[in-house]
Amino acid sequence: LILIGGHPSAAAIPFLFASFVVHIGYNAFLLSSYRVADLSHAYPLARGSAPLLATLGGVMLAGDQVSLLSMVGITIVCGGIVLISMQFNVRELGWSGIGWPLATGLMISSYTVIDGMGVRTSGNALGYIGWLFLIDGVPFMLWCVLRERRVGVRRLVNVWKVGLLGGFMSMAAYGLVIFAMSFAAIGPVAALRETGVILAAVIGAFVLHEPFGGRRIMLAVIVVAGSALLYLGR
Numbered sequence: 001l002i003l004i005g006g007h008p009s010a011a012a013i014p015f016l017f018a019s020f021v022v023h024i025g026y027n028a029f030l031l032s033s034y035r036v037a038d039l040s041h042a043y044p045l046a047r048g049s050a051p052l053l054a055t056l057g058g059v060m061l062a063g064d065q066v067s068l069l070s071m072v073g074i075t076i077v078c079g080g081i082v083l084i085s086m087q088f089n090v091r092e093l094g095w096s097g098i099g100w101p102l103a104t105g106l107m108i109s110s111y112t113v114i115d116g117m118g119v120r121t122s123g124n125a126l127g128y129i130g131w132l133f134l135i136d137g138v139p140f141m142l143w144c145v146l147r148e149r150r151v152g153v154r155r156l157v158n159v160w161k162v163g164l165l166g167g168f169m170s171m172a173a174y175g176l177v178i179f180a181m182s183f184a185a186i187g188p189v190a191a192l193r194e195t196g197v198i199l200a201a202v203i204g205a206f207v208l209h210e211p212f213g214g215r216r217i218m219l220a221v222i223v224v225a226g227s228a229l230l231y232l233g234r
Contacts, residue, residue, distance in 0.1 A: 008122030008131060015118025016132055019111050023136050026107035033104050037097035046104035047194045048082030053109035055187025062117050064185040066233075073229030074191040080223035081197050112190050116181035125182045129175045137171075188230045198223055 008016070033042035051074055058064035066074075115132065122128040173196075180189045198220050 004126055004130075006124060006127045008118075008124045008128040012118050012122035012124075012128055015114055015121060016128070016135055019114045019118065019132060020135050020139075022107055022111040022114060023140075026104060026111060027140065029100055029104040029107055033097075033100040036100055041097065042101040042104070044082050044197060045098065045101035046108060047197060048078045049102055049105035050108035050112065051187060051191035051194055052078050053106060054112045054190040057109055057113035058116060058186030061113055062120070062186055064187065066185055066187050069233030070185075070188050070230050071233075073226045073233055074187055076226030076229065077191045077195060077223050080219045080226060081194050083219050109190070112177075112181075113186055115178050116186040116189075119178050119182045125179050129178050132178070133171055133175070137167075184234075188234065191230060192227060195223055195227055 030042075030046070033046060036042075055064075055066060055071070055074055059066060115128075118132075119125050119128045173193075177189060177193050202220075
């Protein structure tokens with residue numbers, strides 16, 4: 001991407017480094033979330049809360065205009081995402097099991113707004129995306145290898161094909177999100193991004209043979225309805 005897109009404008013550099021710093025917080029909070037709560041609890045709460053916060057950030061900081069219909073759609077999508085794979089008792093989970101995922105959601109919304117503003121400032125979407133992945137990805141990879149040392153290197157050798165595929169798909173997915181935010185409001189883009197939780201649940205049902213059930217089907221339909229409102233309210 002850097003070779004194709006070149007460099008973003010100098011005005012985008014502060015956004016790149018701000019996004020890098022927030023991504024550090026995101027990784028730290030995500031790990032803390034998984035220490036105190038199960039993946040099925042922490043992940044949807046973090047992902048479901050992020051679009052609402054990103055919408056507020058986009059309106060207040062980036063000057064986005066979001067229609068009432070789109071706002072209703074975002075709220076429906078977020079609620080459906082949180083509920084589609086989340087069944088917990090607050091007392092059993094504890095406030096830390098709720099607080100850390102919500103803090104993770106705050107980090108997700110923060111870097112989303114930063115990158116949305118950054119790519120608009122850059123005047124070069126491909127260049128911004130490429131440099132962001134370089135600045136954010138390489139240090140994190142080195143940290144993981146150094147943290148695990150020999151064990152990490154052995155794991156890398158054993159799973160490098162799967163890791164490379166997963167990394168490429170992750171970069172492509174968020175790269176498309178950043179590109180979309182270069183010309184569309186941040187909040188609706190962030191909400192549509194998180195509808196991938198539905199696809200994950202479907203894959204879990206058909207590939208991993210996890211239970212889907214009537215409740216999840218109903219919530220999936222609700223999320224699709226919220227997405228339709230986003231389209232109508234654009």
